[in-house]
Amino acid sequence: MAEKKKDPARVLLKNVRLSYPALWKPKAFGGKGDQGEPKFQGNFLMDKDDKIGRRNIEKLEDAIEHVKAEKWPKGAPKLAAAKICLRDSEDMEEMSDGYENCMYVSTSNAKKPRVLDADGLDVKEGDEGAPYAGCYVDAIVRVWAQDNEYGKRINCSLEGVKFRDDGEAFGAAPVDADDFDDDDDEPPARSKKRGRDDDEDERPAKRRSRDEDDEDERPAKRRSRDEDDEDERPAKRRSRDEDDEDERPAKRRSRDEDDEPPPRRRRNRDDDVA
Numbered sequence: 647m648a649e650k651k652k653d654p655a656r657v658l659l660k661n662v663r664l665s666y667p668a669l670w671k672p673k674a675f676g677g678k679g680d681q682g683e684p685k686f687q688g689n690f691l692m693d694k695d696d697k698i699g700r701r702n703i704e705k706l707e708d709a710i711e712h713v714k715a716e717k718w719p720k721g722a723p724k725l726a727a728a729k730i731c732l733r734d735s736e737d738m739e740e741m742s743d744g745y746e747n748c749m750y751v752s753t754s755n756a757k758k759p760r761v762l763d764a765d766g767l768d769v770k771e772g773d774e775g776a777p778y779a780g781c782y783v784d785a786i787v788r789v790w791a792q793d794n795e796y797g798k799r800i801n802c803s804l805e806g807v808k809f810r811d812d813g814e815a816f817g818a819a820p821v822d823a824d825d826f827d828d829d830d831d832e833p834p835a836r837s838k839k840r841g842r843d844d845d846e847d848e849r850p851a852k853r854r855s856r857d858e859d860d861e862d863e864r865p866a867k868r869r870s871r872d873e874d875d876e877d878e879r880p881a882k883r884r885s886r887d888e889d890d891e892d893e894r895p896a897k898r899r900s901r902d903e904d905d906e907p908p909p910r911r912r913r914n915r916d917d918d919v920a
Contacts, residue, residue, distance in 0.1 A: 654712040657705045659751070659785045661698050661810055662690040663744060667779055669761050669807060670771040687754040688804055690785050691735075694747055703749050706732045709789040710800055717791035723798050731789065731802035743816045744780065753787050753804035760806040769809075777807050780815040784808045 665688070672684035693699035710732060714722035727737050731752050735745040762768060763775035770776065777783050786805040792798060 653788070655709050655789045656805070657702075657709050657787050657789065659690055659692075659702045659705070659787060661782055662692055662702060662785060663813060664777055664781055664783050664785075664807070665689040665691055665742070665744060665750070665779055665816060667777065667807075669759060669777065672756070672758075683756060685754040685756050686758055686804060687752075688785070688807065689750050689752050690783075690787075691744055691748045691750045694749055699749070703732070706751055706787075706789065706802075713789050713791040713800065717793060725798060725800065729797070729799045731800055744814075751787065751802050753785075753802045755804045759804045762806070762808040764809045766808065775809055777809045778815060779817065780813045781809060782811040782813050784810055 667688045668686055669688060670686075672686050674682050674684045692702045694703070710730065727733060733750055733752065735741065735748045735750060738745065760768065761777060763773070765775070767775075785807050788803040788805055790801055790803060792801055
């Protein structure tokens with residue numbers, strides 16, 4: 647079996663940080679030369695002071711020199727930094743998260759790249775183990791030279807991405823342990839837990855039913871004829887015997903009762919002496 651010839655323009659980047667990924671859905675570019683065609687893309691960050699980062703930078707620089715010599719054998723044109731895929735973060739107009747002290751390579755491809763998890767299995771967006779902005783990945787890219795009506799450039803094609811390790815997701819504010827310390831001596835007053843009775847006070851008044859409204863507007867019950875006659879009926883006339891009883895004089899004491907002598911006083915011994 648013949649040994650596969652190595653492509654000097656094809657580079658394996660190890661342990662680089664992924665930024666601005668569009669790995670599953672293409673994103674439109676607005677730059678001239680790309681004609682605004684939606685493409686898959688991703689930027690890969692390499693620390694200039696890190697050994698692995700410097701090795702990745704060297705491999706990209708070698709690939710860039712190779713395609714320049716291949717495309718322009720009589721001498722490559724002088725290209726501005728913005729027209730070369732490998733760039734220094736210090737040249738950015740506005741520094742993005744994670745780009746400090748880094749070189750980065752900007753990649754794109756009209757063809758969907760292969761995206762793998764740490765075990766080498768294909769993953770979809772949102773799957774567990776899928777690459778995300780801020781994580782560390784291994785990436786396969788291919789450098790190529792452009793020379794057409796849209797200008798002269800050194801571009802980089804995105805071929806594949808494999809998740810390697812977690813990193814702080816770009817766009818999320820960092821949280822330190824000290825952020826949970828409160829400088830105030832007194833804890834903030836805790837809001838009183840609303841009880842069921844509080845809800846009862848704010849609950850709108852129960853709407854009166856039609857029967858209740860009719861009950862209030864209904865005229866008072868008319869008194870019966872018997873009740874009216876009872877109030878207007880004169881008091882019951884006293885009988886002749888009852889009237890005679892009230893007017894009859896008190897019973898006169900009999901003569902025998904009036905002539906009854908008073909009780910005799912008992913004589914004592916002293917009375918006889920007198």
